[in-house]
Amino acid sequence: MKTIDEIIEAILRNALAREISIGTPDGEANRHAYIQSFEGEGERKIRFVVDDLEALKEAGLLHPHRTVAMSIGGADGSDVLALMKRMNLSAGVLLEYDNDAGLNAQERTRDLREDGSLKFSVVIGDAMQKLNTALDKAKSAVKDADTLIVLCFGVLHELPKRSPNYTHDRFFDILFSAFPTVMVYCAEPCAQPEFPLGWPQSVELGFPGVKADRLAGIARFICDRLFVGKADAPEQRGQDLVRMNRDLAVELLHKTLRFSSVDRFHHEMEERLTSFDVQSLSSMLATRIANLEQEIAYRTSDGFRKEYRDHGVNVRDERGAALPIPFTHSRLILRRFAQSHPQLQRAKAEAADFAPPPVPTKAPAVADPVSAAGAPSAASGSDGGKVNISVSNQAGRDVRSTVTNRTFTFNK
Numbered sequence: 001m002k003t004i005d006e007i008i009e010a011i012l013r014n015a016l017a018r019e020i021s022i023g024t025p026d027g028e029a030n031r032h033a034y035i036q037s038f039e040g041e042g043e044r045k046i047r048f049v050v051d052d053l054e055a056l057k058e059a060g061l062l063h064p065h066r067t068v069a070m071s072i073g074g075a076d077g078s079d080v081l082a083l084m085k086r087m088n089l090s091a092g093v094l095l096e097y098d099n100d101a102g103l104n105a106q107e108r109t110r111d112l113r114e115d116g117s118l119k120f121s122v123v124i125g126d127a128m129q130k131l132n133t134a135l136d137k138a139k140s141a142v143k144d145a146d147t148l149i150v151l152c153f154g155v156l157h158e159l160p161k162r163s164p165n166y167t168h169d170r171f172f173d174i175l176f177s178a179f180p181t182v183m184v185y186c187a188e189p190c191a192q193p194e195f196p197l198g199w200p201q202s203v204e205l206g207f208p209g210v211k212a213d214r215l216a217g218i219a220r221f222i223c224d225r226l227f228v229g230k231a232d233a234p235e236q237r238g239q240d241l242v243r244m245n246r247d248l249a250v251e252l253l254h255k256t257l258r259f260s261s262v263d264r265f266h267h268e269m270e271e272r273l274t275s276f277d278v279q280s281l282s283s284m285l286a287t288r289i290a291n292l293e294q295e296i297a298y299r300t301s302d303g304f305r306k307e308y309r310d311h312g313v314n315v316r317d318e319r320g321a322a323l324p325i326p327f328t329h330s331r332l333i334l335r336r337f338a339q340s341h342p343q344l345q346r347a348k349a350e351a352a353d354f355a356p357p358p359v360p361t362k363a364p365a366v367a368d369p370v371s372a373a374g375a376p377s378a379a380s381g382s383d384g385g386k387v388n389i390s391v392s393n394q395a396g397r398d399v400r401s402t403v404t405n406r407t408f409t410f411n412k
Helices: 004-017 025-036 047-058 078-087 099-108 110-114 131-141 168-176 212-226 246-257 262-268 278-288 302-310 342-353
Strands: 067-072 091-096 120-124 147-153 181-189 202-206 235-237 241-245 293-299 314-316 329-336 386-392 398-404
Touching: 004 212, 004 246, 004 262, 047 078, 047 147, 047 181, 047 329, 067 078, 067 131, 078 091, 078 120, 078 147, 091 099, 091 131, 099 110, 099 120, 120 131, 131 168, 168 181, 168 278, 202 212, 202 246, 212 235, 212 241, 212 246, 241 246, 246 262, 246 302, 278 293, 278 329
Parallel strands: 067 091, 067 147, 091 120, 147 181, 293 386
Antiparallel strands: 181 329, 202 241, 202 314, 235 241, 293 329, 386 398
């Protein structure tokens, strides 16, 4: 295992001296290697999706024979194909930007598609420009289909930069207008949640045996390319620590702890892994989509956690207090059920029978700790939405809070 000092030396000596464009042979090789690293990962990625769908199926809210699944940016399609198999879904669609990955998905499913045993379509192109085409494929795949399941794994943080005219509101407006019942499952590298759930805005970072001036050099390199206007310049603090923005610190950790080669580093410098703010997206969706249920989960990947501990990362706040391992990923589950669904109608009637008395209008407002952290609250202006926020802490337990900002929520 390379030490962090050796990794920083490789980056400072080589990476800062040259840039690799995506259009060059080296850049294309890096892109292909990056895509191939995700092949066959579908079964692992969909575990949390299957758990949720099984519960919905048991509650009578999911009917596989009337359901179509779609993966956006799923590379070889292993995620949507695994989900179709596990949940016995009628049809699936892959929308993939990369031509080679899309063609690979078509080839590996050719025999099953041609003999009629698999209803699966591949649409190759930009997510925003080809979204309606992919949805048309989904609508025509199954007669009387009324439910769409969408998988978005590791794409939402890239789309604002890579997809022309992309905006979160337009993207989700199109998705949720496509079918009566829509469920979207997102898993993304993410920005740190607000303190105290996440790190404070400014942190001090160091590694054993690494001088602050060398660490500051790579921090400035990342800051100048990925955080323009988003973070102040890193500052040395003594001989061993560098003070910097919390997301810049996590970005630096991503790119050093998981370093494999200078060429791969260049490819990974084309995207910022800490740009996706799941709670901001959640707040926006709560104001736009009626009757929307949301669940947010923060977690730290096993690989990042191991490298963080193995390399003895030292992070503290400005007062010198040690900070825990940061979150690296978030999951967002969105559900909007057809309001004519008999299970929902029954639950609404039961909820009305046992509804608590109304809160007096002049009662003093009480700040909700989850709302204060950025999740949608009752004052958001939405007429729908339940937001669950769960945190997988270092002991592996779940800490869960709930914010409800509509008069009815269906609890399975």
